[in-house]
Amino acid sequence: MKRFILIAGLLLLFATEIARVYFIMPFPGSQKAETIGFAYWLGRNIIWLRIVLLALIALPLVHTFRKGKWWKKIVLAVVLILFSVIFYYVNFRFEADKMFYQPKHKNFAAASNSGADTVLVIGVAVNGEAKAYPIQIIGYHHQVSDTIGNTPAIITYCTVCRTGRVFSPVVNGRPETFRLVGMDHFNAMFEDATTKSWWQQATGIAIAGPLKGQSLTEIPSQQLTLASWLRLYPASAVLEPDTIYNKRYKGLAGYNKGTIKGSLEKRDSASWQLKSWVVGVVHNNTSKAYDWNDLVKKELITDSLPGLPIVIALENDSASFHVWSRQVNGQSIQFQKNKLQNTLTDSNTGSTWNMNGLCTEGILKDSHLTTVQSYQEFWHSWKNFHPSTSQYK
Secondary structure: OHHHHHHHHHHHHHHHHHHHHHOOOOOOOOOOOOOHHHHHHHHHHHHHHHHHHHHHHHHHHHHHHHHOOHHHHHHHHHHHHHHHHHHHHHHHOOOHHHHOOOOOOOOEEEOOOOOHHHOEEEEEEEOOEEEEEEHHHHHHHOEEEEEEOOEEEEEEEEOOOOEEEEEOOEEOOEEOOEEEEEEEOOEEEEEEOOOOOEEEOOOOEEEEOOOOOOEOOEOOOEEEEHHHHHHHOOOOEEEOOOHHHHHHHHOOOOOOOOOOOOOOOOOOOOOOOOOOEEEEEEEOOEEEEEEHHHHHHHOEEEEEEOOEEEEEEEOOOOOOEEEEEOEEOOEEOOEEEEOOOOEEEEOOOOOEEOOOOEEEEOOOOOOEOOEOOEEEEEHHHHHHHOOOOEEEO
């Protein structure tokens, strides 16, 4: 009986430690099932589970070392050493915030146009202040806390989902601090410091813990090249690399173009595959996905969501895209792209529009198109977090 208790207790100790990270990290098979509730319970109760299991095996452990045969003592010692190794790696190497650190030095600089056409950024403008966050930097850190236009913000990015989101960190009226805790369905997941609730990066929704069901307020953002962002906001500041993590940043070389070696982050060049790129748009609870290959081929897509006529325009750099409402002065405008000048012309009035959404010539001169929040994302991510999405074909 003592031997059974010892073996069962040791197996449970091993399983508990491994399961705690298995369900919230991208191990084979770990991200496909709906296990977040169990993973959260396990994470919150791991200490007393360890105490109970260690108490369970304490007596048979002592008995084996005192009276057991020499080979049993050796086997048990090896097992305990193996457990110690697993415990160390699980708690000090495999946890998300032990693998991806926050920048220790957060510096911004005035932007230069040199090489800006190859740098992909998440751009945010609030209260007259604009900042750009290179994806190669925030892709490693996963989140950067900042203040833009006297407004606190967390700029987040998940490279496995290709999701860039910016949120207000204010929860229940007070600023909150978050740490990267793991993944859910291959999407980064953050834990707030106060309630220890877990928040999904792609949606800003708390999916486990006391605040389950609450949502963070999203702050509008754009994904485009730094050159295109600077055309919109010439005075924008740009997040500089924290040189401590230069080696980590280099690991994301090729990510912007989808040529990175890692299978979790590499683009599938075919359409509507798990790792294909799409542009996602949501309006009044209706979501729709647009194939990136189709957009590159056409450079302009005209469509409508219920109550919202839109146009999706791709710039000549084949990386910067814009989604605007086509509703101008009460009428739906039809557009064509002038590739040579990287401009749009509306067929309603013949007016010319630049890639800032501003009409520069014609009857509608000085009119502005209204930006519609949109995202470039892996198809597996968009359809998972927007299960009722439709596909533009």
